Amino acid sequence: MEEKKIVIASMNNFAKELNRALQEMYNKTSTCKEGLLSPVAIDRGLRLLDKLGYPPDLLEILPPESDGLAFPCANPLIRIISLAPQSILDLGCGAALDAFFCACSLPDLKRLTGLDASSKLLSKGEDLLYHFPAEAEKITLCQGDLNNLGECQDYQLQASDLILMNGSFNLVYDKKKFFAELTPLLTRNGVLLIYDFLLTEALPPGFADEVDNWLWNIGGALNATDLEKVVADAGLKIVEINEIERIDPVARCEIIISTY
Numbered sequence: 001m002e003e004k005k006i007v008i009a010s011m012n013n014f015a016k017e018l019n020r021a022l023q024e025m026y027n028k029t030s031t032c033k034e035g036l037l038s039p040v041a042i043d044r045g046l047r048l049l050d051k052l053g054y055p056p057d058l059l060e061i062l063p064p065e066s067d068g069l070a071f072p073c074a075n076p077l078i079r080i081i082s083l084a085p086q087s088i089l090d091l092g093c094g095a096a097l098d099a100f101f102c103a104c105s106l107p108d109l110k111r112l113t114g115l116d117a118s119s120k121l122l123s124k125g126e127d128l129l130y131h132f133p134a135e136a137e138k139i140t141l142c143q144g145d146l147n148n149l150g151e152c153q154d155y156q157l158q159a160s161d162l163i164l165m166n167g168s169f170n171l172v173y174d175k176k177k178f179f180a181e182l183t184p185l186l187t188r189n190g191v192l193l194i195y196d197f198l199l200t201e202a203l204p205p206g207f208a209d210e211v212d213n214w215l216w217n218i219g220g221a222l223n224a225t226d227l228e229k230v231v232a233d234a235g236l237k238i239v240e241i242n243e244i245e246r247i248d249p250v251a252r253c254e255i256i257i258s259t260y
C-alpha cells in the first residue's frame with residue numbers, strides 16, 4: 001500500500017508528534033520481528049494470540065508470514081460472535097488479523113472495513129487476505145487517521161453495527177473529538193467494543209505529556225469516570241466494563257458502549 005503521511009494542519013504539535021511516532025513504530029513492526037519494537041520484549045503475533053485464547057483452528061490456518069503481525073489487547077471473538085453483526089468497522093485494524101478472524105467466524109457478515117494509519121501493516125493485511133478470497137471479498141482495508149475520522153476524502157466510512165477497537169482507543173489523542181466523529185458511524189443499536197487499558201490510579205504528574213508514554217497505550221488511558229463523561233457527551237452509553245486483568249495503575253478491560 002502506498003505510504004501516506006497523515007499529518008493534519010489543525011492538530012497541535014503534541015498530537016502531530018504522537019501520530020508521527022505511532023506511524024513510524026507500527027510501520028517498523030512489519031519488518032522487525034522481535035518484541036513489538038526491538039529491543040522491547042512485548043508479546044506479539046501467534047504467541048500473543050495463543051496466550052489471549054484465540055481459537056487454535058483459526059491460528060492454524062494463518063500463513064507463516066502473518067506471525068508477528070498481531071498486537072491485540074484481548075481476544076474479542078466470543079463477544080463479537082454473540083453480537084452477530086452484519087457490518088463491522090475495525091478502527092486500528094493493524095494487519096487485519098481480527099478482520100480475517102471475524103470474516104471466518106461470522107456467517108452473516110456482509111462487510112467489514114479495517115482502518116489503520118500504518119500503510120505497512122495494511123499491506124501485510126492485504127497479503128494475508130490474498131490467501132483467502134472468500135473472506136477477502138467482504139473486507140476493505142484503508143489508511144486513515146483515528147484523530148480525523150471525519151476529514152479523510154479518500155474513502156467514505158459507512159455506519160456499521162459494530163465498531164471494534166482492539167488496542168487502538170488509548171492511542172487517540174482527543175477522545176472528545178473522536179467520539180463526536182465516531183457516533184454517526186454506529187447504526188441504530190450499534191455497539192462500540194473497546195479492548196484497552198483503563199486507569200485504576202492517577203498517573204504520575206507529567207506522564208501523559210511524553211509521547212513515548214502513549215506508544216504502549218498507557219499515556220492516553222482514561223479512568224472509568226472520565227470515559228463515562230466523554231461517552232455520555234457524545235450521546236452514547238457504557239453498557240458494561242469487564243476487567244480482564246489488573247496491573248495497577250491500569251486494568252486491561254473490555255468496554256461495551258452502545259447508542260441509546
Ligand SMILES: C[S@@+](CC[C@H](N)C(=O)[O-])C[C@H]1O[C@@H](n2cnc3c(N)ncnc32)[C@H](O)[C@@H]1O
Nearest residue numbers: 026070071072092094116117118145146167168
Ligand atoms: C496495539 S495495535 C493493535 C492492532 C490490531 N488491532 C491488532 O489487534 O493487531 C494499535 C494499532 O493502531 C494503529 N494506530 C495508531 N494510531 C492510529 C491513528 N491515529 N489512526 C489510525 N490507526 C492508528 C496502529 O498503526 C496499530 O496498528
